[in-house]
Amino acid sequence: MYKWTMFAVFCAACLLGLSILFTTIPEQGSHEEAAPPVDVPLNVEAAVAVYEQSCLMCHGDQLKGGGGPAISDVGARLDAQQIARKIENGGGGMPGFKNDLSSEQIVNLSKWLSEKK
Ligand code: HEC
Structure with missing residues (x-):
């Protein structure tokens, strides 16, 4: 009889351990998801407006x-993240726009450009 009680306690402990495992792991995952940069749904009109104001003079009509x-087919060479980095930091004759554009504007513009391929 004692053996069965120990077995029951053992099972309960296992279940408890498993449930702790399963509730803490997804929590860590969602913490990581909170950190990454802003994601915005593509707004083509807003992207074009920013392009015309900040990029058109160099990258043309x-x-x-x-x-x-x-950059009419830039999406074939770079993904949205790489484009965003280029817009933020510039380089090779291009100015960086980290301080002039919001993260939302940069992400939106990058998404729009990454679809150009
Ligand atoms: C002063 C001129 C100038 C402005 C303004 C400018 N760029 Fe550029 N851009 C360049 C030059 C020059 C390069 C090439 C840099 C290089 O070879 O690394 C470039 C490169 C790029 C690239 C990489 C292209 C590739 O094929 O690797 C992207 C994407 C880009 N620009 C997007 C933008 C966006 C979006 C804006 C507006 C927010 C912008 N640029 C504003 C001059 C400019």
Whole structure:
């Protein structure tokens, strides 16, 4: 009889352990999800407006290039994250826009450009 009681206690302890495991692991995951940069649904109108104001003078009408390279198919070369980094930091003759554009604007613009391929 004693054996069965110990077995029951053992099972209860296992279940408790498992339930703690399963409730704490997803919690850690959701903590990590809170950290990454803003994600916004693509708003083409807003992206075009920012493009015309900040990028058009170098990347040209219809993204065809000018002072800067053509980016009409930039999505074939870079993903949205790489484009966002380029917009934030610039480099190679392009100014960075970290201080001029909000993260939302940069993410939105990057999404829009990453679909150009
Ligand atoms: C002063 C001119 C200038 C402005 C303004 C400018 N760019 Fe650029 N951009 C460049 C130049 C020059 C390059 C090439 C840099 C290089 O080769 O690393 C470039 C490169 C890029 C690239 C990478 C292209 C590739 O094929 O690797 C992207 C994407 C880009 N620009 C997006 C933008 C966006 C979006 C804006 C507006 C927020 C912007 N640029 C504003 C000059 C500019």
